[in-house]
Amino acid sequence: MPSNSLPSLMAMIFLCLCHQAMAQTSDPIPGEIKDWIEQLSQESELAYDYRTITEDLYHFLEEPVNINRAGAEDLSRLHLLTPYQIHSLLNYRKQYGNFLSLYELPLVYGFSVELVKRLEPFIVAGKPKEEGLRQLPPVTGLLQKGRHQLMLRAGGILEKQQGFLSLPDSLLAQKPNARFKGSPFRLYSQWSFRYSDLLRMGVTMDKDPGETFMRNDNPYGFDFNSFHLYIKNSRWLDKLALGDYDIRYGQGLTVWSGFSLSKSSMVFVPIRHQTTMDPYTSSNENRFFRGLAAEKSLGSFRLNLFYSRKRIDANIIDTLADGRKVFSSFQRTGYHRIPREIYDERSIGEQVSGGRLSLNRPHFRLGLNGLVYWYEGRLERPARPENAFRFSGSSNNNWSFDYQATWHLFHFFGEEAISAGEGFALLNGVSAQLSDRMAMMVLHRHYEKDYQALYSGAFSEGPRTQNEQGLYWGIQLDLLPDLAMKGYLDTWRFPWLSYFSDAPVDGWDGLLKLDYKPGTKLHMHLRYQQERRNGGFGAEETDAPALEQHGKYRIRYHIRYRLTSSITSDNRIEWASIHSPDPSRGLMIYQDIGYKSSRCPLRFDIRYAVFDTDDYHSRIYAYEDDLLYRFSVPAYYSRGYRTYLNIKYSWKKIDFWLKLARTAYVDKEEIGSGLQLIEGNHKSSLYFQMRMRF
Amino acid sequence: MRCVGIFLLMQMSFLMQVTASGDNHPAGARSAGMAHASVALTDLWCFYHNQAGLAYIEALSLGFFHQAGYIPEMDHQALALLVPVPSGVLAGSYTQYGFKHYQESKTALAYGRYLAKNFSAGIQLDYFHTRISGIYGSAHQLTFEAGMHFRVNDQWSVGTHFFNPLGAIKGGNGELLPVIFRLGALWKPSAPLLMLVEVEKNLEKQAIPKLAAEYQLISNFCLRTGVSLNPALHFFGLGYARKGLQADLAFSFHPTLGGIPNFALSYAF
Numbered sequence: 001m002p003s004n005s006l007p008s009l010m011a012m013i014f015l016c017l018c019h020q021a022m023a024q025t026s027d028p029i030p031g032e033i034k035d036w037i038e039q040l041s042q043e044s045e046l047a048y049d050y051r052t053i054t055e056d057l058y059h060f061l062e063e064p065v066n067i068n069r070a071g072a073e074d075l076s077r078l079h080l081l082t083p084y085q086i087h088s089l090l091n092y093r094k095q096y097g098n099f100l101s102l103y104e105l106p107l108v109y110g111f112s113v114e115l116v117k118r119l120e121p122f123i124v125a126g127k128p129k130e131e132g133l134r135q136l137p138p139v140t141g142l143l144q145k146g147r148h149q150l151m152l153r154a155g156g157i158l159e160k161q162q163g164f165l166s167l168p169d170s171l172l173a174q175k176p177n178a179r180f181k182g183s184p185f186r187l188y189s190q191w192s193f194r195y196s197d198l199l200r201m202g203v204t205m206d207k208d209p210g211e212t213f214m215r216n217d218n219p220y221g222f223d224f225n226s227f228h229l230y231i232k233n234s235r236w237l238d239k240l241a242l243g244d245y246d247i248r249y250g251q252g253l254t255v256w257s258g259f260s261l262s263k264s265s266m267v268f269v270p271i272r273h274q275t276t277m278d279p280y281t282s283s284n285e286n287r288f289f290r291g292l293a294a295e296k297s298l299g300s301f302r303l304n305l306f307y308s309r310k311r312i313d314a315n316i317i318d319t320l321a322d323g324r325k326v327f328s329s330f331q332r333t334g335y336h337r338i339p340r341e342i343y344d345e346r347s348i349g350e351q352v353s354g355g356r357l358s359l360n361r362p363h364f365r366l367g368l369n370g371l372v373y374w375y376e377g378r379l380e381r382p383a384r385p386e387n388a389f390r391f392s393g394s395s396n397n398n399w400s401f402d403y404q405a406t407w408h409l410f411h412f413f414g415e416e417a418i419s420a421g422e423g424f425a426l427l428n429g430v431s432a433q434l435s436d437r438m439a440m441m442v443l444h445r446h447y448e449k450d451y452q453a454l455y456s457g458a459f460s461e462g463p464r465t466q467n468e469q470g471l472y473w474g475i476q477l478d479l480l481p482d483l484a485m486k487g488y489l490d491t492w493r494f495p496w497l498s499y500f501s502d503a504p505v506d507g508w509d510g511l512l513k514l515d516y517k518p519g520t521k522l523h524m525h526l527r528y529q530q531e532r533r534n535g536g537f538g539a540e541e542t543d544a545p546a547l548e549q550h551g552k553y554r555i556r557y558h559i560r561y562r563l564t565s566s567i568t569s570d571n572r573i574e575w576a577s578i579h580s581p582d583p584s585r586g587l588m589i590y591q592d593i594g595y596k597s598s599r600c601p602l603r604f605d606i607r608y609a610v611f612d613t614d615d616y617h618s619r620i621y622a623y624e625d626d627l628l629y630r631f632s633v634p635a636y637y638s639r640g641y642r643t644y645l646n647i648k649y650s651w652k653k654i655d656f657w658l659k660l661a662r663t664a665y666v667d668k669e670e671i672g673s674g675l676q677l678i679e680g681n682h683k684s685s686l687y688f689q690m691r692m693r694f
Numbered sequence: 695m696r697c698v699g700i701f702l703l704m705q706m707s708f709l710m711q712v713t714a715s716g717d718n719h720p721a722g723a724r725s726a727g728m729a730h731a732s733v734a735l736t737d738l739w740c741f742y743h744n745q746a747g748l749a750y751i752e753a754l755s756l757g758f759f760h761q762a763g764y765i766p767e768m769d770h771q772a773l774a775l776l777v778p779v780p781s782g783v784l785a786g787s788y789t790q791y792g793f794k795h796y797q798e799s800k801t802a803l804a805y806g807r808y809l810a811k812n813f814s815a816g817i818q819l820d821y822f823h824t825r826i827s828g829i830y831g832s833a834h835q836l837t838f839e840a841g842m843h844f845r846v847n848d849q850w851s852v853g854t855h856f857f858n859p860l861g862a863i864k865g866g867n868g869e870l871l872p873v874i875f876r877l878g879a880l881w882k883p884s885a886p887l888l889m890l891v892e893v894e895k896n897l898e899k900q901a902i903p904k905l906a907a908e909y910q911l912i913s914n915f916c917l918r919t920g921v922s923l924n925p926a927l928h929f930f931g932l933g934y935a936r937k938g939l940q941a942d943l944a945f946s947f948h949p950t951l952g953g954i955p956n957f958a959l960s961y962a963f
Contacts, residue, residue, distance in 0.1 A: 436884070510923065
């Protein structure tokens with residue numbers, strides 16, 4: 001018995017008495033992860049696939065993380081723990097021996113009963129050594145024990161959009177970009193194979209609405225095809241990735257190919273501590289690398305190297321005498337629906353190569369990172385003041401040093417980087433678990449206006465790791481056992497001009513959230529967000545008057561109630577107010593019902609929401625339950641209602657999903673614009689998905 | 695460089711307009727390290743924030759405070775003397791702001807005592823004096839401030855403070871002093887940690903919410919931080935205490951104007 005047997009026994013008895021294990025609710029994704037995805041979607045107008053964030057969690061539902069065996073890297077994949085909490089857990093395990101049960105976890109400094117409840121579906125206190133799972137078995141055993149998964153998804157918008165209407169050939173010859181070339185359906189398919197976390201392999205294929213399938217420019221099938229092979233703990237290498245993969249170094253000042261996690265009610269998200277490389281399984285058509293990546297440990301040192309070569313979409317404006325193309329920007333949408341988009345498709349060759357050498361010790365980690373990239377063409381941005389310090393040319397490089405260290409109750413982290421011998425970027429911070437009920441963090445960043453890093457994704461308010469100075473302050477407090485408070489304040493300044501402002505802009509934004517969870521049936525939260533920006537924002541034209549003051553206020557109340565063991569009810573009311581020269585207000589209210597049958601493998605979620613906003617500026621976002629690995633966070637704006645039905649049914653090893661959604665407006669005769677215009681006051685979508693596991 | 699100078703002068707003139715109406719400058723570097731969310735705090739400098747805290751002072755104490763402004767012309771100093779008397783604690787203070795051609799000063803006399811177990815109150819008389827060189831001359835104003843402090847239990851305390859509550863007291867040049875109300879709480883979740891929350895409402899300005907924490911790292915060394923809104927400011931501070939001596943250093947950061955240091959030294963005999 002480990003030396004801590006008495007306290008752990010007491011804790012076990014206490015916890016067994018005071019809370020019953022949380023039953024599996026219909027949707028396993030914790031509310032804060034949904035909030036985070038909601039926040040990520042608000043920052044980008046593009047519909048991204050956030051699969052990389054939730055995939056690990058779904059995997060852990062089936063193969064929970066064993067806290068008696070997991071290292072820091074495995075625990076970071078839970079996304080719910082801060083680096084300090086991870087350090088604290090590992091330290092406890094080292095000091096007192098293995099965990100007898102999950103109920104012992106609240107004894108670890110920095111872990112509350114509430115946090116353990118949230119982690120419970122994803123972790124287990126298993127045997128410290130499990131036979132045969134740390135090393136890859138021979139190929140035959142591998143194929144027997146591994147699991148295949150096949151996913152197919154199809155669907156689209158039911159109303160006819162402008163771009164899908166038939167046009168006479170003569171008109172199409174005049175205006176070739178007036179019609180989408182493909183069908184309005186979205187098709188997605190994925191095959192993946194997984195043997196624990198040691199071997200992962202898969203193919204992802206995707207066709208967006210309007211893109212052609214099996215004809216014209218995509219004669220062999222889908223518009224986007226991705227392959228990944230990932231091997232961990234093989235004989236020669238610790239990690240090997242072939243095909244498509246993600247790379248993340250340090251705090252993201254040089255390279256961060258996943259999502260750059262921004263501000264949300266997860267106040268410690270700005271601290272980056274994720275794994276350096278992962279297979280790429282999403283369907284976003286950029287934000288990944290294609291080629292070869294490998295990692296090898298040599299004692300306390302770890303070396304990671306990668307080389308990526310692929311063709312990317314770029315806006316071609318000219319061709320030089322030597323045949324090289326000149327482009328004015330990268331195309332990030334991933335859409336190839338009209339001749340103009342197809343012309344830009346895969347038009348430029350890109351090569352990226354980088355490496356990281358890190359020293360990993362229990363209390364600190366140091367890293368040296370380098371990244372070099374070339375384009376087969378030349379990037380020339382329009383000669384406008386806001387582009388004066390942005391990257392142009394055909395190659396660039398970034399170098400950085402990063403550190404993480406834990407001392408006493410403090411966790412220090414940071415990265416210092418330089419780009420092509422010119423601008424530099426600094427990020428430094430500290431987080432502290434000052435009591436078992438209170439943790440806080442401070443992060444300072446200084447990115448020079450000429451720090452050019454095209455693959456970076458460090459913490460920032462602006463869209464790039466460039467031209468920004470700021471100070472972030474976050475706090476998390478357990479006021480009472482069932483009442484928690486989270487909040488942050490971030491002040492920032494963009495010293496140089498940006499697309500949205502012809503003067504330096506400064507401002508701040510803050511969030512305060514109160515979470516109240518009395519018992520296992522009821523959970524409510526109140527969230528207040530405020531933002532203030534001195535300078536133009538959101539204005540279409542660049543001559544937005546400088547030193548205008550803009551304020552945003554958002555208040556949300558959400559209540560989730562488990563009516564019976566199979567029915568859950570969610571209500572939300574959110575109010576937004578925009579204070580600017582053109583003020584506006586918005587309101588959204590919804591009712592969700594989630595049902596999970598205890599008798600048959602059926603589950604469904606229904607929502608009915610009404611919204612009333614003055615314009616698009618006061619829009620309100622809300623996360624929706626959707627098909628597995630599909631994400632929708634629609635912006636509710638104008639006046640109307642939205643409703644959806646999401647059903648999941650399982651039959652033997654096959655799961656089926658169906659989602660039907662409809663938004664109707666009372667004050668609109670047409671929806672959208674351009675080729676996506678719909679004549680009428682409603683927009684509906686239908687998606688079907690099937691997953692087979694064998 | 696000249697642009698920066700002009701910019702700072704503009705900022706200064708803006709601040710001077712505000713302060714010319716007799717603002718109640720907060721003092722104390724421990725308080726400055728915690729966003730001045732100190733209405734529920736009870737230390738030597740507390741009576742700049744809430745005179746009810748004087749009841750907790752047990753020894754004759756002397757303190758000096760200095761805040762370096764964004765430019766030297768905006769420096770700010772304070773001197774305080776606290777004298778326990780049989781029925782409570784008496785305190786006298788002198789605060790000065792500005793430079794040769796523009797000076798504001800506040801002379802104050804305060805008294806605080808327990809009214810019941812865990813409940814104390816305090817009152818202070820203030821004399822404000824503003825002097826501008828050249829033809830402008832000087833002006834003076836007289837007012838009072840008062841506060842209450844309630845210790846709910848070992849973990850929680852609540853404080854309220856009213857500055858110039860009647861608002862109508864006129865100075866020599868007819869200007870009104872602002873009415874300021876502050877309400878705050880102190881929470882001590884564990885022995886080394888102290889948290890403060892406060893809302894300050896000046897009738898001439900937007901309400902200022904504040905949140906702060908102090909952590910005792912080792913027996914006589916503290917770390918502090920805080921935030922306040924309207925405008926958004928970050929605060930960081932250090933404190934060192936040994937026997938009767940206490941030294942505090944704090945920085946406040948404004949996103950445009952940058953950081954300014956605050957320093958305080960006090961001794962309890």
